[in-house]
Amino acid sequence: MGSQAxxxxxxxxxxxxxxxxxxxxAITALIAFGLPVLLHLxxxxxxxxxxxxxxxxxxxxxxxxxxxxxLLEAKSSLSKKPKSTHTSQSSTLTVVSLPPSVPTASNRFxxxxxxxxxxxxxxxxxxxxxxxxxxxxxxxxxxVSQLLSMSKAKDVKSKLRGVIFMVDTxxxxxDEVLRDTAIYLHDVLLTLQKRALNxxxxxxxxxxxxxxxxxxxxxxxxxxxxxxSVRERLVAEIxxxxxxxxxxxxxxxxxxAVGDEDDILGTEDTPFNFxxxxxxxxxxxxxxxxxxxxxxxxxxxxxVRKWEEWIGMCL
Amino acid sequence: xxxxxEILTTSGVVLWSKSYAPVGPHIVNSLINDVxxxxxxxxxxPATSGTSPIYRKEKYTLKWKRVxxxxxIFVAVYxxxxxxxxIDKLLDNISTIFIDLYKxxxxxxxxxxxxxxxxxxxxxxxxxxxxNTGAATETLVDDVEDKKDPFVSSDNGGPPPPxxxxxxxxxxxxxPGVATSDEGTxxxxxxxxxxxxxxxxxxxxxxxxxxLSRRARKSANANTNVSSGxxxxxxxxxxxxxxxxxxWNADGLADEDTGEILDYSATPDDVGVGVPSPAVExxxxxxxxxxxxxxxxxxxxxxxxxxxxxxxxxxxxxKSTSSGFMGSGFNAIGxxxxxxxxGKVLTEADLEKPLKTMEDHLLKKNVAREAAVRLCxxxxxxxxxxxxxxxxxxxxxxxxxMESSLSKILTPTxxxxxxxEIEAVTSPxxxxxxxxPYVISIVGVNxxxxxxxxxxxxxxxxxxxxxxxxxxxxxxxxxxxxxxRVHANNLKELSSRENVGEVELYEKGYGKDAANVAKDxxxxxxxxxxxxxLIDTAGRRHNDQRLMSSLEKFAKFANPNKIFMVGxxxxxxxxxMQARNFNHAFGTGRNLDGFIIxxxxxxxxxxxxxxxxxxxxxxxxxxxxVGQHYGDLRxxxxxxxxxxxxx
Numbered sequence: 001m002g003s004q005a006x007x008x009x010x011x012x013x014x015x016x017x018x019x020x021x022x023x024x025x026a027i028t029a030l031i032a033f034g035l036p037v038l039l040h041l042x043x044x045x046x047x048x049x050x051x052x053x054x055x056x057x058x059x060x061x062x063x064x065x066x067x068x069x070x071l072l073e074a075k076s077s078l079s080k081k082p083k084s085t086h087t088s089q090s091s092t093l094t095v096v097s098l099p100p101s102v103p104t105a106s107n108r109f110x111x112x113x114x115x116x117x118x119x120x121x122x123x124x125x126x127x128x129x130x131x132x133x134x135x136x137x138x139x140x141x142x143x144v145s146q147l148l149s150m151s152k153a154k155d156v157k158s159k160l161r162g163v164i165f166m167v168d169t170x171x172x173x174x175d176e177v178l179r180d181t182a183i184y185l186h187d188v189l190l191t192l193q194k195r196a197l198n199x200x201x202x203x204x205x206x207x208x209x210x211x212x213x214x215x216x217x218x219x220x221x222x223x224x225x226x227x228x229s230v231r232e233r234l235v236a237e238i239x240x241x242x243x244x245x246x247x248x249x250x251x252x253x254x255x256x257a258v259g260d261e262d263d264i265l266g267t268e269d270t271p272f273n274f275x276x277x278x279x280x281x282x283x284x285x286x287x288x289x290x291x292x293x294x295x296x297x298x299x300x301x302x303x304v305r306k307w308e309e310w311i312g313m314c315l
Numbered sequence: 316x317x318x319x320x321e322i323l324t325t326s327g328v329v330l331w332s333k334s335y336a337p338v339g340p341h342i343v344n345s346l347i348n349d350v351x352x353x354x355x356x357x358x359x360x361p362a363t364s365g366t367s368p369i370y371r372k373e374k375y376t377l378k379w380k381r382v383x384x385x386x387x388i389f390v391a392v393y394x395x396x397x398x399x400x401x402i403d404k405l406l407d408n409i410s411t412i413f414i415d416l417y418k419x420x421x422x423x424x425x426x427x428x429x430x431x432x433x434x435x436x437x438x439x440x441x442x443x444x445x446x447n448t449g450a451a452t453e454t455l456v457d458d459v460e461d462k463k464d465p466f467v468s469s470d471n472g473g474p475p476p477p478x479x480x481x482x483x484x485x486x487x488x489x490x491p492g493v494a495t496s497d498e499g500t501x502x503x504x505x506x507x508x509x510x511x512x513x514x515x516x517x518x519x520x521x522x523x524x525x526x527l528s529r530r531a532r533k534s535a536n537a538n539t540n541v542s543s544g545x546x547x548x549x550x551x552x553x554x555x556x557x558x559x560x561x562x563w564n565a566d567g568l569a570d571e572d573t574g575e576i577l578d579y580s581a582t583p584d585d586v587g588v589g590v591p592s593p594a595v596e597x598x599x600x601x602x603x604x605x606x607x608x609x610x611x612x613x614x615x616x617x618x619x620x621x622x623x624x625x626x627x628x629x630x631x632x633x634k635s636t637s638s639g640f641m642g643s644g645f646n647a648i649g650x651x652x653x654x655x656x657x658g659k660v661l662t663e664a665d666l667e668k669p670l671k672t673m674e675d676h677l678l679k680k681n682v683a684r685e686a687a688v689r690l691c692x693x694x695x696x697x698x699x700x701x702x703x704x705x706x707x708x709x710x711x712x713x714x715x716x717m718e719s720s721l722s723k724i725l726t727p728t729x730x731x732x733x734x735x736e737i738e739a740v741t742s743p744x745x746x747x748x749x750x751x752p753y754v755i756s757i758v759g760v761n762x763x764x765x766x767x768x769x770x771x772x773x774x775x776x777x778x779x780x781x782x783x784x785x786x787x788x789x790x791x792x793x794x795x796x797x798x799x800r801v802h803a804n805n806l807k808e809l810s811s812r813e814n815v816g817e818v819e820l821y822e823k824g825y826g827k828d829a830a831n832v833a834k835d836x837x838x839x840x841x842x843x844x845x846x847x848x849l850i851d852t853a854g855r856r857h858n859d860q861r862l863m864s865s866l867e868k869f870a871k872f873a874n875p876n877k878i879f880m881v882g883x884x885x886x887x888x889x890x891x892m893q894a895r896n897f898n899h900a901f902g903t904g905r906n907l908d909g910f911i912i913x914x915x916x917x918x919x920x921x922x923x924x925x926x927x928x929x930x931x932x933x934x935x936x937x938x939x940x941v942g943q944h945y946g947d948l949r950x951x952x953x954x955x956x957x958x959x960x961x962x
Contacts, residue, residue, distance in 0.1 A: 062344075066327040070427060077428040086340060087347040088327030090386065094427070131326060135352050136728040140953070141719060175739065180729055244734035247779050249938070249950045 053127040053315055054159060056150060058143050058188055059166030060181050061087055061134035064217040067292045068166065069131040071304060072096045076124075088133040091142050097124040102305075102312040125315060127161070134166075136180075144187060151195050151210055162314040163188065163212045164307070169230050169289070170221040182237035185214070186245075189238075189283065190265050196281050211284040213310050220291040220303065227289040231274065234287075238265065239272040286310060317399065317441065318375060319392040322413060324427070325351075326386070331413075331431040338375065338392050346370050346377050346390065353728060354693070355933050371395060380406040383700045385414060385421045401444040408440050408625060415624045439621055659703050661712070666695055669713050680960050682923030683888045686930035693720055718957055724926060725953045727935030731909060733877075734779055740876060741846045752784070752840040754848045756833070756873060757911070758866065758900075759881035760893055761854030764913035764940060766795070768881050769851050770802040772938070774945035777806060777816035781846040786836030787822040788829040788869075789853040796822050799851060809945070819845070829853065829865065833873035850875065857896035870901040877908040879937065882928055884918045894931040909937035915949075916941045920959040925951070 017024045057065045066085040069092070074082040076097040098104065104125055130150075132143040150160040165185055171177040192210055214234070216227045225233070242265055270276060274285040288310060291303030319334035321343060349355045350370055370377045376395045381388050389410050391402050413433060420426055659665070670691050677687040694716045703712045737753045755772070759765045769785065776783050785803055789795035803820040810816055821836040833850050840848040850873060855862035870878065880897050882890055898907050910928050918924075925936055939949045 061348075070328050073428045077425060083427065084329045084332070084340070085327045086321075086323055086329060087344045087352070089325040089347065089351055092324075092326040092427075133327070133352075135348065136730070137352055137723055137726045140726060141722060179732075179735065183730060183732070240735060240738070241732070244732050244738070247734055248732070249775060249948055 053161040054150060055127060055129050055161055055311060055314075056147055056163050057129060057131045057166065058147065058163060058184070059134050059215075060139075060168070060177070060184055061136070062171070063134060063166035063168040063181075064292045065131050065134060065166045068164075068215070068217070068304065068307075069094065069096075069129060071292050072129065072308075075099065076126075087135060088131065089135075089138065091130055091132045091146060093128055093130045095126050096129050097126045098308060098312055098315070100124050102308045104312040104315040106315060125312075127311065127315065134184075139184065143184075144191060147188065147191055151192070160210055162311065163192070163210060164311075165212060165214050166217050167214055167230060167234075168218055169216045169224040169227075170218045172225055172230060172233060173223070178233055178237055179241075182234055182241055185234060186238050186241050186265060188212070189277070189285070192283055193265060193277075193281050196283055209282050209284060211286070211314060213307065214285060214287040215307050216287055216289040217292055219289045220293060227287045230289075231287045235273050242272055316397065317391060317393050317402075317405075320405075320409070320437065321390045321392075322409075322431075322433075323388050323390065324386050325388065326427075328427045330387070330427070331433045333434065333437055342372050342375055342377070342392060343390055345372050346379065347388075350379075351388075352723075353933060354724070378402050378406060380410050382410055382414060383697075387414070387421075389413075401447065405440060405444055408444075408621075409437060411628045412436055412440070412621055412624050415628060436621060659709070661698050661701055661703065661709065663695065663699055665709055666698060666713065669710050670695055673713060673717060677923065677926075677960070679921070680923040681884075681887055681918065681921040681927075682960075683891045683927035683930070685888075685891050686923075686927045689930060690717065690720060690724070690926070714961065718961055721926065721957045721960055722953050724929055725936070725951070725956055731935065731937050733937070736876070737776075737781065737847060752837065752845045752848045753877075754837055754840075754850065754873060754875040755877045755879065756788075756850035756852060756869075756875040757879050757881060758852050758897060758907075759854060760857060763854070763881045763883040763886075765854060765881045766798055766802065766851055768911050768913055768938070768940055768948070769799075769849050770806065771940065771945055771948040773802070773806055773818060773849055774809070775948055776847050776849075777810045777818060778813075780816045782817045782844065783819075784836065784840040784843075784845040784848045785818065785820050786833055786840075786848055786850045787820060788833045788836070788850050790823070790825050790827045790829050790832060791853040793825070795851075795853070796824065806945070821848075830869040830872040833869060837873055857893045857900075863896060863900045866897075866900040867902040870905050878905075879909050879911050880907050881911045881913055882924060883914045884912050884922060884924045885914055886924055888927075890924045890927040891931040894928040894934070898932045898934065907932065907934050909935055911938040911940065912936055913940035915939045916947075920962055922956055922959050925956055926960065 017027075057069060059065050066088050067082070070085055071082040073094055073096060076095075130146065132146055133139070134143070147160075147163065165188060167181055167185075168177065172181065189212065192212065196209065214230070216225075216230045218224050219227075246264055265272060265277075274287075277283045277285060288306045290305075290307050293303070316335060318336045319332065319338040321329055321332040323329045323332075323343070327347075350368075368379065370379070374395055375392050377390055377392050379388055379390045387410070389406050391406055393399050393402065413431075413436075414421070416433070416436070417431060420429060420431075673694075674687050674691045677690065678684060682690075694713065697720070698712065698716055701712070703709060740753045741750050743750060757765050757769050757772075766789075773783050773785060785799060787796045787799045789799075799822070800820055803818055806818045810818060821839055823832045823835070829852060836850065837848055852866075852869065853862075855866075857863065878901065880894065882893060886893065894907075894910070901907075912922075912925055912928070915922060928934075929936060936951045939951055941947045941949050
């Protein structure tokens with residue numbers, strides 16, 4: 001055996017590789033077993049199954065969407081405190097993990113002692129949250145169109161599990177803000193309603209209602225309205241918007257369009273309210289109070305606990 | 316003094332910030348709203364002026380820099396009273412350093428949650444730049460600044476683009492270092508290009524003074540603390556930095572061909588000999604003693620690191636420009652391929668031709684030249700440095716960007732719901748407010764269709780069962796009142812037939828002051844419980860100062876809830892000036908509330924006037940007139956308009 005193979009010349013290297021010495025065998029074995037492992041690591045590490053449940057954050061500018069996002073992000077990455085935020089110009093998609101203490105809908109019927117619940121605390125449930133800019137100019141382009149595309153998506157990965165509509169309850173007592181918020185909410189609900197109605201005609205298989213959470217933010221402020229009052233105001237305002245929309249002018253593009261019967265949110269004759277929306281169309285709207293910024297308690301993010309529970313119930 | 320510095324992403328998260336005084340978040344928010352989203356304030360072209368754009372809010376001045384690759388915005392906030400010339404430099408340097416340091420973090424998914432320990436780098440930069448300018452008195456700072464700016468811009472503006480602004484501080488920084496060793500050098504080449512005033516030399520000398528004492532202090536501390544391995548590692552880096560600086564110089568020399576630049580590189584050459592040697596001394600001293608002072612020394616160390624980063628970035632830039640000449644053949648082929656396959660990083664040269672085509676296309680659609688140029692510039696600013704998607708050509712990328720920027724410009728900030736607003740004014744929910752009629756007045760150039768559109772709006776309101784008063788305030792043109800009377804009679808007939816609202820004409824004949832008539836009409840409307848008062852005005856040329864000035868009085872007397880301007884879709888370039896002049900005619904604090912674009916049915920898909928008018932003022936379009944009948948009034952649908960424009 002050419003154990004003293006000469007490794008200097010090219011021919012020598014080839015010869016010693018081919019005549020079966022220990023080094024060559026070791027290298028071959030390494031490549032043969034290592035390469036698949038390596039490939040696996042490269043491809044599957046990077047694409048480590050993104051969580052399949054998506055949530056969309058909507059709401060007018062200044063309601064606290066980005067703040068909520070950065071708070072949840074900070075919570076799931078165990079960093080000290082959430083970053084401060086400014087007005088957004090583009091939307092972002094991030095993976096957020098649900099705290100293990102929050103129950104999820106899929107674990108609803110498990111007993112407390114179920115061992116799989118312990119598994120959850122080690123490997124928390126993850127979901128994706130998309131933040132959208134709330135500025136009037138960007139709302140349509142990035143908020144509602146996002147809602148449309150996500151709610152229509154066929155594949156499981158981009159399926160929308162719920163919409164979180166942020167509301168600034170402290171500013172809602174002003175007419176301007178209330179009107180703006182209500183118009184946006186109206187448009188969102190209308191989009192979802194159209195989808196729900198179309199779904200009835202289409203295949204029932206994909207029909208899955210998208211619940212809406214109206215997150216009444218900034219409950220920590222003194223001037224904040226309680227969630228019930230928020231509901232009342234929003235309902236009254238949406239009712240008015242519905243009325244003026246039905247009376248308003250047509251858009252320039254509506255010439256050729258056929259008469260849109262389902263352009264009115266809810267049913268035409270009865271006054272609008274969220275309960276009717278649920279009964280007749282199957283669109284569930286919850287209003288839950290909370291606060292992204294809560295200075296009183298030591299552990300930050302306790303104000304969003306209820307929203308997280310809502311998210312958990314959608315998973 | 317700098318008030319605050321923030322690094323934020325376009326998605327709104329502040330990655331890092333430092334504030335010297337509390338600055339409310341609304342300051343930066345209004346920057347984002349006004350400049351980036353609504354584009355109310357248009358920055359002057361940064362490429363030509365060589366400085367960062369400025370935005371003023373309350374007592375603060377904001378300067379910013381966008382880095383598109385990472386979607387970052389660097390914002391510096393300072394008091395408007397102060398003249399801080401080094402802010403531009405600071406923005407440039409900080410953005411370079413930050414991106415160089417956290418490149419990998421920015422690409423990762425966790426970019427928004429991790430902490431960025433950037434304070435020390437920032438402090439170092441601020442101190443350095445302040446030292447450069449602030450060593451002398453306040454007036455001197457201004458003086459130096461004024462001279463430095465043209466210097467920098469001339470540096471940038473030269474036909475061959477190798478020079479790099481970031482280099483400047485490094486040299487200015489390095490220069491004082493030499494001054495300690497060699498007193499003869501101060502009036503050296505960097506100053507040579509400026510008019511040599513004694514002040515500069517003074518400033519240059521004072522800098523090293525402070526540095527010297529610091530170094531002295533440091534060496535005094537040198538024996539107190541135990542040095543860590545990391546420290547010495549960094550030292551190695553520092554030494555390397557010195558070496559790099561020299562190699563770059565060799566490169567630079569090869570590239571440069573202007574005399575000024577040559578001057579430049581001569582200085583660092585001197586420095587290259589002068590500076591590293593004390594640095595090396597320092598290192599050996601401390602490694603001998605195994606001890607080092609933390610405070611000031613780390614600072615100095617940082618300085619080296621920072622400079623090496625800046626220089627690397629500069630040399631890379633220089634390299635890329637030089638290779639642009641050399642390997643252009645290969646690049647061209649690659650570029651062609653990429654144009655088809657996608658994944659091409661767009662440059663200005665790539666965009667030039669498609670942008671020109673796009674501009675022509677917009678002009679053909681009757682967009683005013685000014686608006687078309689601005690749109691194209693905006694799109695160019697957005698696209699340069701971006702990568703095209705897979706299998707996406709430059710044209711397609713441009714098209715998408717243009718579509719989104721068109722829809723951005725046309726989409727109103729808050730949508731107008733006229734009926735809802737009328738409701739709020741005429742029957743307020745709040746008990747304190749007394750119900751009053753909702754007043755809408757309509758202005759415009761002669762013959763654009765003011766009265767016709769007034770008739771259409773009136774019809775629309777009548778359909779919603781309002782009581783409408785039409786006030787004929789065109790007391791000038793003969794037949795104007797009669798024309799309105801015809802409309803009023805027609806509408807009366809129509810509404811009685813359909814049993815909807817009521818309409819009445821309020822007129823005082825000809826020759827009266829329009830403002831007084833309008834005021835009386837509103838009072839009459841309030842007394843007789845009308846819901847809406849529609850005021851028609853005389854058509855006037857927008858560049859006739861005398862006629863336009865009467866509008867201010869009119870706005871004060873009638874105090875309309877809404878002033879709509881009627882513009883015709885047929886008008887071309889003039890639309891910009893029309894919109895602008897009418898917008899300014901109502902005095903301070905009162906603007907137009909919306910445009911009605913008439914005669915849209917006559918232009919087909921050439922609806923560019925929509926864009927021109929909104930571009931000029933930022934005021935939304937509320938109605939479109941699309942025909943001869945009372946019912947031919949439409950709201951604006953942005954996708955429809957964008958679709959027509961891009962066809």
